[in-house]
Amino acid sequence: MCFVKEAEPVPTVGVVLNDEKPQAQEVAAEMAAWLSDRNIAMGIPLTKVTELVQSPSEELRSRLRQLDWVVVLGGDGTLLNTARLVAHYGIPVLGVNLGRLGFLTEIEIGDLFPALQRLIAGDYRIEERMMLEAVLVHQDKFSDPVYALNDVVITKGDHPRMIQMEAAVGNEVVGNYAADGLIVASPTGSTAYNLSAGGPIVSPEIHAMILTPICPHAMDARPLVVPQDETIRLTVTNAHGHAVVTVDGQPGLPMLCGDQVLVKKAPVTCRLIRLAERSFFRILREKMRQGR
Incomplete structure:
Protein backbone atom coordinates (compact mmCIF):
# COMPACT_ATOMS: atom_id res chain seq x y z
CA MET A 1 0.00 0.00 0.00
CA CYS A 2 1.30 3.42 -0.93
CA PHE A 3 0.85 6.34 1.41
CA VAL A 4 0.93 9.88 0.06
CA LYS A 5 2.17 12.48 2.49
CA GLU A 6 -0.26 15.35 2.78
CA ALA A 7 1.14 18.74 1.83
CA GLU A 8 1.62 21.09 4.74
CA PRO A 9 -0.90 23.96 4.76
CA VAL A 10 0.40 27.16 3.22
CA PRO A 11 0.29 30.04 5.71
CA THR A 12 -1.44 33.28 4.90
CA VAL A 13 0.21 36.49 6.07
CA GLY A 14 -1.87 39.59 6.65
CA VAL A 15 -0.51 43.13 6.36
CA VAL A 16 -1.74 46.26 8.07
CA LEU A 17 -0.07 49.47 7.04
CA ASN A 18 -0.16 53.11 7.96
CA ASP A 19 -1.00 54.69 4.61
CA GLU A 20 0.18 58.07 5.87
CA LYS A 21 3.73 56.73 5.64
CA PRO A 22 4.80 56.48 1.96
CA GLN A 23 7.44 53.89 2.82
CA ALA A 24 4.76 51.49 4.08
CA GLN A 25 3.21 51.07 0.60
CA GLU A 26 6.62 50.34 -0.93
CA VAL A 27 7.52 47.81 1.75
CA ALA A 28 4.14 46.07 1.40
CA ALA A 29 4.74 45.65 -2.35
CA GLU A 30 8.25 44.24 -1.74
CA MET A 31 6.84 41.93 0.90
CA ALA A 32 4.13 40.63 -1.46
CA ALA A 33 6.76 39.77 -4.09
CA TRP A 34 9.02 38.10 -1.51
CA LEU A 35 6.17 35.93 -0.20
CA SER A 36 4.95 35.08 -3.71
CA ASP A 37 8.42 33.76 -4.62
CA ARG A 38 8.01 31.30 -1.72
CA ASN A 39 4.42 30.35 -2.60
CA ILE A 40 3.07 32.00 0.52
CA ALA A 41 -0.21 33.87 0.30
CA MET A 42 -0.47 37.47 1.45
CA GLY A 43 -3.82 38.94 2.38
CA ILE A 44 -4.95 42.21 0.82
CA PRO A 45 -3.15 44.99 2.76
CA LEU A 46 -5.46 46.70 5.23
CA THR A 47 -5.33 50.48 5.59
CA LYS A 48 -7.37 52.97 7.65
CA VAL A 49 -7.37 50.43 10.46
CA THR A 50 -9.04 52.87 12.89
CA GLU A 51 -12.18 52.83 10.77
CA LEU A 52 -12.03 49.05 10.38
CA VAL A 53 -11.96 48.60 14.16
CA GLN A 54 -15.03 50.80 14.59
CA SER A 55 -17.18 49.04 11.99
CA PRO A 56 -15.77 45.70 10.80
CA SER A 57 -17.79 44.14 7.98
CA GLU A 58 -18.59 40.43 7.71
CA GLU A 59 -16.27 40.30 4.68
CA LEU A 60 -13.43 41.70 6.80
CA ARG A 61 -14.14 39.21 9.59
CA SER A 62 -14.01 36.37 7.08
CA ARG A 63 -10.66 37.59 5.75
CA LEU A 64 -9.22 37.90 9.25
CA ARG A 65 -10.18 34.32 10.13
CA GLN A 66 -7.96 33.09 7.28
CA LEU A 67 -4.78 34.73 8.55
CA ASP A 68 -1.97 32.97 10.40
CA TRP A 69 -0.01 36.13 11.26
CA VAL A 70 -0.35 39.86 10.79
CA VAL A 71 2.60 42.11 9.99
CA VAL A 72 2.09 45.74 10.98
CA LEU A 73 3.98 48.36 8.97
CA GLY A 74 3.80 51.57 10.99
CA GLY A 75 4.40 52.64 14.54
CA ASP A 76 2.92 51.95 17.95
CA GLY A 77 -0.36 53.67 17.04
CA THR A 78 -0.93 51.36 14.07
CA LEU A 79 -0.06 48.35 16.19
CA LEU A 80 -2.49 49.41 18.93
CA ASN A 81 -5.36 49.60 16.44
CA THR A 82 -4.35 46.30 14.87
CA ALA A 83 -4.34 44.62 18.29
CA ARG A 84 -7.94 45.74 18.80
CA LEU A 85 -8.88 44.52 15.32
CA VAL A 86 -7.46 40.97 15.55
CA ALA A 87 -7.64 40.15 19.28
CA HIS A 88 -10.89 38.19 18.93
CA TYR A 89 -9.26 35.91 16.37
CA GLY A 90 -6.09 35.17 18.36
CA ILE A 91 -3.88 36.20 15.43
CA PRO A 92 -0.22 36.83 16.36
CA VAL A 93 1.08 40.27 15.41
CA LEU A 94 4.58 41.29 14.29
CA GLY A 95 5.24 45.02 14.58
CA VAL A 96 7.67 46.64 12.11
CA ASN A 97 8.70 50.11 13.22
CA LEU A 98 8.23 52.91 10.70
CA GLY A 99 7.59 55.43 13.45
CA ARG A 100 9.80 57.26 15.91
CA LEU A 101 10.12 55.37 19.19
CA GLY A 102 8.46 52.02 18.52
CA PHE A 103 7.95 50.79 22.08
CA LEU A 104 5.67 47.91 21.02
CA THR A 105 7.07 47.08 17.60
CA GLU A 106 9.52 44.17 17.49
CA ILE A 107 11.83 44.97 14.56
CA GLU A 108 13.11 47.80 12.40
CA ILE A 109 12.38 47.88 8.68
CA GLY A 110 15.82 46.55 7.70
CA ASP A 111 15.16 43.33 9.60
CA LEU A 112 11.81 42.54 7.93
CA PHE A 113 12.79 39.79 5.49
CA PRO A 114 15.06 37.84 7.88
CA ALA A 115 12.17 38.07 10.35
CA LEU A 116 9.72 36.66 7.79
CA GLN A 117 12.11 33.78 7.13
CA ARG A 118 12.12 32.99 10.84
CA LEU A 119 8.32 33.15 10.95
CA ILE A 120 8.05 30.62 8.13
CA ALA A 121 10.51 28.35 9.94
CA GLY A 122 8.54 28.64 13.19
CA ASP A 123 11.49 30.26 14.95
CA TYR A 124 9.65 32.73 17.17
CA ARG A 125 7.73 32.95 20.44
CA ILE A 126 4.40 34.51 21.38
CA GLU A 127 4.08 37.05 24.17
CA GLU A 128 0.56 37.47 25.54
CA ARG A 129 -0.37 41.00 26.58
CA MET A 130 -3.35 41.80 28.80
CA VAL A 268 -9.03 38.59 24.91
CA THR A 269 -5.30 39.26 24.73
CA CYS A 270 -2.85 40.76 22.26
CA ARG A 271 -0.47 38.08 20.95
CA LEU A 272 2.83 39.74 20.03
CA ILE A 273 5.42 37.88 17.96
CA ARG A 274 8.84 38.03 19.57
CA LEU A 275 12.06 37.18 17.72
CA ALA A 276 14.80 38.77 19.79
CA GLU A 277 15.69 37.50 23.25
CA ARG A 278 15.33 40.92 24.85
CA SER A 279 13.76 41.31 28.26
CA PHE A 280 11.16 43.97 28.97
CA PHE A 281 13.69 45.81 31.11
CA ARG A 282 16.29 45.87 28.34
CA ILE A 283 13.71 47.22 25.88
CA LEU A 284 12.69 49.79 28.49
CA ARG A 285 16.28 50.93 28.96
CA GLU A 286 16.92 51.19 25.20
CA LYS A 287 13.68 53.03 24.37
CA MET A 288 13.95 55.45 27.28
CA ARG A 289 17.39 56.39 26.04
CA GLN A 290 16.02 57.00 22.52
CA GLY A 291 13.20 59.15 23.85
CA ARG A 292 15.53 61.70 25.43
Whole structure:
Protein backbone atom coordinates (compact mmCIF):
# COMPACT_ATOMS: atom_id res chain seq x y z
CA MET A 1 0.00 0.00 0.00
CA CYS A 2 1.30 3.42 -0.93
CA PHE A 3 0.85 6.34 1.41
CA VAL A 4 0.93 9.88 0.06
CA LYS A 5 2.17 12.48 2.49
CA GLU A 6 -0.26 15.35 2.78
CA ALA A 7 1.14 18.74 1.83
CA GLU A 8 1.62 21.09 4.74
CA PRO A 9 -0.90 23.96 4.76
CA VAL A 10 0.40 27.16 3.22
CA PRO A 11 0.29 30.04 5.71
CA THR A 12 -1.44 33.28 4.90
CA VAL A 13 0.21 36.49 6.07
CA GLY A 14 -1.87 39.59 6.65
CA VAL A 15 -0.51 43.13 6.36
CA VAL A 16 -1.74 46.26 8.07
CA LEU A 17 -0.07 49.47 7.04
CA ASN A 18 -0.16 53.11 7.96
CA ASP A 19 -1.00 54.69 4.61
CA GLU A 20 0.18 58.07 5.87
CA LYS A 21 3.73 56.73 5.64
CA PRO A 22 4.80 56.48 1.96
CA GLN A 23 7.44 53.89 2.82
CA ALA A 24 4.76 51.49 4.08
CA GLN A 25 3.21 51.07 0.60
CA GLU A 26 6.62 50.34 -0.93
CA VAL A 27 7.52 47.81 1.75
CA ALA A 28 4.14 46.07 1.40
CA ALA A 29 4.74 45.65 -2.35
CA GLU A 30 8.25 44.24 -1.74
CA MET A 31 6.84 41.93 0.90
CA ALA A 32 4.13 40.63 -1.46
CA ALA A 33 6.76 39.77 -4.09
CA TRP A 34 9.02 38.10 -1.51
CA LEU A 35 6.17 35.93 -0.20
CA SER A 36 4.95 35.08 -3.71
CA ASP A 37 8.42 33.76 -4.62
CA ARG A 38 8.01 31.30 -1.72
CA ASN A 39 4.42 30.35 -2.60
CA ILE A 40 3.07 32.00 0.52
CA ALA A 41 -0.21 33.87 0.30
CA MET A 42 -0.47 37.47 1.45
CA GLY A 43 -3.82 38.94 2.38
CA ILE A 44 -4.95 42.21 0.82
CA PRO A 45 -3.15 44.99 2.76
CA LEU A 46 -5.46 46.70 5.23
CA THR A 47 -5.33 50.48 5.59
CA LYS A 48 -7.37 52.97 7.65
CA VAL A 49 -7.37 50.43 10.46
CA THR A 50 -9.04 52.87 12.89
CA GLU A 51 -12.18 52.83 10.77
CA LEU A 52 -12.03 49.05 10.38
CA VAL A 53 -11.96 48.60 14.16
CA GLN A 54 -15.03 50.80 14.59
CA SER A 55 -17.18 49.04 11.99
CA PRO A 56 -15.77 45.70 10.80
CA SER A 57 -17.79 44.14 7.98
CA GLU A 58 -18.59 40.43 7.71
CA GLU A 59 -16.27 40.30 4.68
CA LEU A 60 -13.43 41.70 6.80
CA ARG A 61 -14.14 39.21 9.59
CA SER A 62 -14.01 36.37 7.08
CA ARG A 63 -10.66 37.59 5.75
CA LEU A 64 -9.22 37.90 9.25
CA ARG A 65 -10.18 34.32 10.13
CA GLN A 66 -7.96 33.09 7.28
CA LEU A 67 -4.78 34.73 8.55
CA ASP A 68 -1.97 32.97 10.40
CA TRP A 69 -0.01 36.13 11.26
CA VAL A 70 -0.35 39.86 10.79
CA VAL A 71 2.60 42.11 9.99
CA VAL A 72 2.09 45.74 10.98
CA LEU A 73 3.98 48.36 8.97
CA GLY A 74 3.80 51.57 10.99
CA GLY A 75 4.40 52.64 14.54
CA ASP A 76 2.92 51.95 17.95
CA GLY A 77 -0.36 53.67 17.04
CA THR A 78 -0.93 51.36 14.07
CA LEU A 79 -0.06 48.35 16.19
CA LEU A 80 -2.49 49.41 18.93
CA ASN A 81 -5.36 49.60 16.44
CA THR A 82 -4.35 46.30 14.87
CA ALA A 83 -4.34 44.62 18.29
CA ARG A 84 -7.94 45.74 18.80
CA LEU A 85 -8.88 44.52 15.32
CA VAL A 86 -7.46 40.97 15.55
CA ALA A 87 -7.64 40.15 19.28
CA HIS A 88 -10.89 38.19 18.93
CA TYR A 89 -9.26 35.91 16.37
CA GLY A 90 -6.09 35.17 18.36
CA ILE A 91 -3.88 36.20 15.43
CA PRO A 92 -0.22 36.83 16.36
CA VAL A 93 1.08 40.27 15.41
CA LEU A 94 4.58 41.29 14.29
CA GLY A 95 5.24 45.02 14.58
CA VAL A 96 7.67 46.64 12.11
CA ASN A 97 8.70 50.11 13.22
CA LEU A 98 8.23 52.91 10.70
CA GLY A 99 7.59 55.43 13.45
CA ARG A 100 9.80 57.26 15.91
CA LEU A 101 10.12 55.37 19.19
CA GLY A 102 8.46 52.02 18.52
CA PHE A 103 7.95 50.79 22.08
CA LEU A 104 5.67 47.91 21.02
CA THR A 105 7.07 47.08 17.60
CA GLU A 106 9.52 44.17 17.49
CA ILE A 107 11.83 44.97 14.56
CA GLU A 108 13.11 47.80 12.40
CA ILE A 109 12.38 47.88 8.68
CA GLY A 110 15.82 46.55 7.70
CA ASP A 111 15.16 43.33 9.60
CA LEU A 112 11.81 42.54 7.93
CA PHE A 113 12.79 39.79 5.49
CA PRO A 114 15.06 37.84 7.88
CA ALA A 115 12.17 38.07 10.35
CA LEU A 116 9.72 36.66 7.79
CA GLN A 117 12.11 33.78 7.13
CA ARG A 118 12.12 32.99 10.84
CA LEU A 119 8.32 33.15 10.95
CA ILE A 120 8.05 30.62 8.13
CA ALA A 121 10.51 28.35 9.94
CA GLY A 122 8.54 28.64 13.19
CA ASP A 123 11.49 30.26 14.95
CA TYR A 124 9.65 32.73 17.17
CA ARG A 125 7.73 32.95 20.44
CA ILE A 126 4.40 34.51 21.38
CA GLU A 127 4.08 37.05 24.17
CA GLU A 128 0.56 37.47 25.54
CA ARG A 129 -0.37 41.00 26.58
CA MET A 130 -3.35 41.80 28.80
CA MET A 131 -6.01 44.04 27.29
CA LEU A 132 -8.75 46.17 28.88
CA GLU A 133 -12.49 46.06 28.31
CA ALA A 134 -14.48 49.30 28.68
CA VAL A 135 -18.24 49.89 28.74
CA LEU A 136 -19.86 53.33 28.77
CA VAL A 137 -23.02 53.67 30.90
CA HIS A 138 -25.37 56.53 29.94
CA GLN A 139 -28.78 56.85 31.58
CA ASP A 140 -28.58 53.21 32.72
CA LYS A 141 -27.93 52.03 29.16
CA PHE A 142 -24.76 50.01 28.58
CA SER A 143 -22.73 50.39 25.39
CA ASP A 144 -21.13 47.47 23.60
CA PRO A 145 -17.72 46.66 25.10
CA VAL A 146 -14.62 48.09 23.44
CA TYR A 147 -11.07 46.86 23.95
CA ALA A 148 -7.79 48.63 24.62
CA LEU A 149 -4.19 47.46 24.68
CA ASN A 150 -2.85 50.64 26.30
CA ASP A 151 -5.47 52.61 28.19
CA VAL A 152 -8.95 53.97 28.73
CA VAL A 153 -8.89 57.70 29.58
CA ILE A 154 -11.42 60.29 30.69
CA THR A 155 -10.22 63.83 29.99
CA LYS A 156 -11.64 67.34 29.97
CA GLY A 157 -11.34 67.47 26.18
CA ASP A 158 -10.67 70.95 24.80
CA HIS A 159 -12.38 72.72 27.71
CA PRO A 160 -10.10 74.72 30.06
CA ARG A 161 -11.85 73.77 33.31
CA MET A 162 -11.08 70.66 35.36
CA ILE A 163 -13.65 67.92 35.65
CA GLN A 164 -14.91 66.22 38.80
CA MET A 165 -14.80 62.41 38.87
CA GLU A 166 -15.35 59.58 41.31
CA ALA A 167 -13.30 56.40 41.06
CA ALA A 168 -14.40 53.13 42.62
CA VAL A 169 -12.87 49.65 42.67
CA GLY A 170 -15.66 47.12 42.86
CA ASN A 171 -18.21 48.68 45.21
CA GLU A 172 -15.62 50.67 47.15
CA VAL A 173 -15.04 54.34 46.36
CA VAL A 174 -11.30 55.04 46.38
CA GLY A 175 -11.31 58.73 45.57
CA ASN A 176 -13.00 61.85 44.26
CA TYR A 177 -10.86 63.83 41.87
CA ALA A 178 -10.79 67.35 40.50
CA ALA A 179 -8.36 66.91 37.65
CA ASP A 180 -7.71 67.16 33.93
CA GLY A 181 -8.63 63.49 33.72
CA LEU A 182 -8.14 59.92 34.88
CA ILE A 183 -6.22 57.12 33.16
CA VAL A 184 -6.86 53.41 33.52
CA ALA A 185 -3.84 51.73 31.96
CA SER A 186 -2.85 48.13 31.32
CA PRO A 187 0.73 47.04 32.07
CA THR A 188 1.51 47.60 28.37
CA GLY A 189 0.03 51.11 28.60
CA SER A 190 2.01 51.90 31.76
CA THR A 191 4.83 53.20 29.52
CA ALA A 192 2.48 55.44 27.50
CA TYR A 193 0.18 58.25 28.74
CA ASN A 194 0.30 56.78 32.25
CA LEU A 195 4.06 57.32 32.42
CA SER A 196 3.75 60.92 31.18
CA ALA A 197 1.18 61.57 33.93
CA GLY A 198 3.53 60.30 36.63
CA GLY A 199 2.18 56.77 36.93
CA PRO A 200 4.33 53.70 37.63
CA ILE A 201 5.89 51.42 35.02
CA VAL A 202 4.48 47.90 35.43
CA SER A 203 6.05 44.83 33.85
CA PRO A 204 3.69 43.22 31.28
CA GLU A 205 4.09 39.90 33.12
CA ILE A 206 2.03 41.40 35.96
CA HIS A 207 -1.67 41.44 35.15
CA ALA A 208 -3.06 44.53 36.85
CA MET A 209 -4.65 47.89 36.08
CA ILE A 210 -3.17 51.29 36.93
CA LEU A 211 -5.42 54.20 37.91
CA THR A 212 -3.59 57.51 37.45
CA PRO A 213 -5.01 61.05 37.82
CA ILE A 214 -3.93 63.68 35.27
CA CYS A 215 -2.84 66.96 36.89
CA PRO A 216 -5.04 66.49 40.00
CA HIS A 217 -5.97 69.46 42.18
CA ALA A 218 -4.86 67.67 45.35
CA MET A 219 -1.46 66.81 46.77
CA ASP A 220 -2.58 63.39 48.01
CA ALA A 221 -3.97 62.14 44.68
CA ARG A 222 -1.61 59.33 43.75
CA PRO A 223 -1.62 56.48 41.22
CA LEU A 224 -3.16 53.20 42.31
CA VAL A 225 -2.41 49.66 41.11
CA VAL A 226 -5.56 47.50 41.03
CA PRO A 227 -5.81 43.67 40.84
CA GLN A 228 -6.75 42.15 37.49
CA ASP A 229 -9.99 40.59 38.74
CA GLU A 230 -11.54 43.90 39.85
CA THR A 231 -13.72 46.36 37.93
CA ILE A 232 -12.86 50.06 38.01
CA ARG A 233 -15.86 52.40 37.83
CA LEU A 234 -15.26 56.02 36.80
CA THR A 235 -18.14 58.48 37.18
CA VAL A 236 -18.34 62.09 36.01
CA THR A 237 -19.84 64.00 38.95
CA ASN A 238 -19.89 67.70 38.03
CA ALA A 239 -22.72 69.26 36.05
CA HIS A 240 -20.53 71.58 33.99
CA GLY A 241 -17.92 69.11 32.86
CA HIS A 242 -16.99 68.61 29.24
CA ALA A 243 -15.60 65.12 29.70
CA VAL A 244 -14.51 62.81 26.89
CA VAL A 245 -13.63 59.11 27.13
CA THR A 246 -10.99 57.77 24.75
CA VAL A 247 -9.66 54.27 24.09
CA ASP A 248 -6.02 53.86 23.04
CA GLY A 249 -5.92 57.53 22.02
CA GLN A 250 -8.65 57.27 19.37
CA PRO A 251 -11.34 59.95 18.88
CA GLY A 252 -13.45 59.95 22.02
CA LEU A 253 -17.08 59.98 23.08
CA PRO A 254 -18.59 62.80 25.20
CA MET A 255 -19.63 62.09 28.78
CA LEU A 256 -22.26 63.94 30.79
CA CYS A 257 -22.73 64.31 34.53
CA GLY A 258 -23.64 60.90 35.97
CA ASP A 259 -22.19 58.92 33.05
CA GLN A 260 -19.87 56.07 33.97
CA VAL A 261 -17.12 54.01 32.40
CA LEU A 262 -16.59 50.45 33.64
CA VAL A 263 -13.11 49.06 33.01
CA LYS A 264 -11.90 45.53 33.65
CA LYS A 265 -9.52 42.94 32.26
CA ALA A 266 -10.63 41.91 28.76
CA PRO A 267 -11.44 38.31 27.87
CA VAL A 268 -9.03 38.59 24.91
CA THR A 269 -5.30 39.26 24.73
CA CYS A 270 -2.85 40.76 22.26
CA ARG A 271 -0.47 38.08 20.95
CA LEU A 272 2.83 39.74 20.03
CA ILE A 273 5.42 37.88 17.96
CA ARG A 274 8.84 38.03 19.57
CA LEU A 275 12.06 37.18 17.72
CA ALA A 276 14.80 38.77 19.79
CA GLU A 277 15.69 37.50 23.25
CA ARG A 278 15.33 40.92 24.85
CA SER A 279 13.76 41.31 28.26
CA PHE A 280 11.16 43.97 28.97
CA PHE A 281 13.69 45.81 31.11
CA ARG A 282 16.29 45.87 28.34
CA ILE A 283 13.71 47.22 25.88
CA LEU A 284 12.69 49.79 28.49
CA ARG A 285 16.28 50.93 28.96
CA GLU A 286 16.92 51.19 25.20
CA LYS A 287 13.68 53.03 24.37
CA MET A 288 13.95 55.45 27.28
CA ARG A 289 17.39 56.39 26.04
CA GLN A 290 16.02 57.00 22.52
CA GLY A 291 13.20 59.15 23.85
CA ARG A 292 15.53 61.70 25.43
